Amino acid sequence: MDSREKFHSVMDGQDKAPILKAEFAYWAGTIRKWLSQGLIQVSPVPEAILDSEPVRGSKAISPQYAKKVDINVMTYLGLDSYLEKFPFDISPLVKAKTISEDSSYRISRDSFGLIRKVSKKYTGIPMVIEYPIKDRKSFHEYIDVYDYDFTRRLPQDFYQLSQTLKDRDFPIRLGGNPFGFSFLARHLMGEVHFMLNMYDDPQLLKDFNRFFLDYIMKYWDIILQNIDVDCIFILEDIAYRSGSFISKDMFDQFLRPYYIEFIDYLAQYDIKHIFVDCDGLIDELIPLWLDVGVNGIFPIEAVNDLEKISYDYPGLKLLGGFDKRVLFEGSDRHKIDEELEMVGRVMDRGCYIPHIDHAVSEDVTWENFKYYRNRLNDICDKK
16 A cells, blocks of 8 residues: 555544555654754755754655655665645745844744744744734734635645546645634734733634634635645644643533534534644543544654553554654664553554654654664554
């Protein structure tokens, strides 16, 4: 089976389905570090990509998007293609520009209008200096610039590309960063304004989701009518290591109605795999997502009990979950083997594709990663 067929066979819960052997992504700095530690270079990481930026472990949908994927590890370890992200852009298409730059940092305004400070030396989340939406007035000013000429938001030669992708051998996902019913608002307002508006102006958050859900559905109609998408990602990141940072009542008021409407919309395109991307401890959130129609979770960070989740929610589609901390420098292979035994038991329950619990950081050594991935490949082959 090819990568796409493997993805569907596992996610559909087929008996004895061959497991997709793939990784989600790596920080660009990780690949550069590994190339000095023994990874054989097939394709260089473009210099324009900072160490702190991720490169995906999947095939590119076209040469135009190849710079954002890594084939070095895929080739060396014989990996399948992960879910490749189909490009979409729900920004107001503000002209991006660099405001200032030195050897350590770059301060720039992106197409969403965020002014951000990014480290050139260290991986991590960029520091936002200014958010474009601060209140109701700035929200309406922000959305006033949107138009419905979606051709500007489609890849070049979209209709030709749609024909080429009909015969692809790798899975495609639509969605993810920054689309989500809490994440997008926080992305444009910041966490503080988002949280305060739950009390000070709850209607603003509802108007926000109303506008962007309507916009996404009109925009994605064109994509979904032409591209056979394999799954949908909804990015939320509404949990930290201690649990959810919104309550069930907040979820019900600000997120639930839009999830239900969106997932009902997806049904017309017969999309069966709908994942939420959420970091942190998600025990409180999983039942809420299942109740609105979500049926998959990614990346299942190590603060969660992956094995317990698989037992508590049979048939829930799971991606990720391997604790990358056991691959850091100084770790021993006994810890790696214990983690591999755990993910092997979860694989036996089905509907699970194992990989590291997020993008692979520079803390992971090439020797440890190579040992882990070769062992995991062998386990996948024996299932």
